[in-house]
Amino acid sequence: MTRAIMNGCNGKMGQCITGICAQDEDIEIVAGIDTYTGITNDYPVFASLSDCNVEADVIIDFSNAKAVDALLDYAVDKQIPVVLCTTGLSEEQLKKVEKTYEKVAILKSANMSLGINTLMELLKKAALVFAPAGFDMEIVEKHHNQKLDAPSGTALALADSMNEALDNAYTYKYDRSQERKKRETYEIGISAVRGGNIVGEHEVIFAGQDEVIEFKHTAYSKAVFAKGAVEAAKFLAGKGPGHYDMADVIAAK
Secondary structure (H helix, E strand, O other): OEEEEEEOOOOHHHHHHHHHHHOOOOEEEEEEEOOOOOOOOOOOEEOOHHHOOOOOOEEEEOOOHHHHHHHHHHHHHHOOOEEEOOOOOOHHHHHHHHHHOOOOEEEOOOOOOHHHHHHHHHHHHHHHHHOOOOOEEEEEEEEOOOOOOOOOHHHHHHHHHHHHHOOOOOEEEOOOOOOOOOOOOOEEEEEEEEOOOOOEEEEEEEEOOOOEEEEEEEEOOOHHHHHHHHHHHHHHOOOOOEEEOHHHHHHOO
16 A cells, blocks of 8 residues: 655645545555644644654645745655645746656656546647648637636646647747737647636647547546546655656556
8 A cells, every 4th residue: 555645735635635545445645744734634744744754655745836845855865756746836946856856756747637648648649640631739728717827737738748749840829819810830729718617628629621620628626636646646656766747657557
């Protein structure tokens, strides 16, 4: 059984992962880290990682950017792999993550959903078929009205998966309203919609002559990201230093 430390255990995602792990016989949360102690868990909770003396096989991190530096130092010191789910890292922190790959296993992906990451693999194959045949590629992403960034990191990751398969020959077009000209051939259009409490919806369109092929992923709750993080934790336990992502998790299944 995989023994996990849940960093940010009393946040929304931490509690969601706690519930998933409680129903999964292959993983157990043996300790939690959170400055907020107003929630009772079935495992000990520490105010900081430095206070935690519980042995574990992996750390699942859904905390905040300010806590990531200490997390990386702890992971290296204790040699515990990390599923790094915290977003909003600075350029400096991203560089530190890159260096940390050399010392301990870290799994980091733009999106933790198994569905989205499987979709990325499908899009690589689709792009190789449709782009040379003259199909236009467009992405429409929808999120709740509180989301700050546009386009979403997931939309960019989907575009990247297609573009990489095509030797990065395409540019991205985010806003057509400022130009009065026809669509360029070598571009991927990305449109963002913000409204209500939409968790996340991504639609990828391949539009050709007289036919349209659409790939669509809809997240109905944040549990899809939590489930992916748990699967990633079980995969990462026991792995040596290096950079892993959800594609590695899917390939191992």
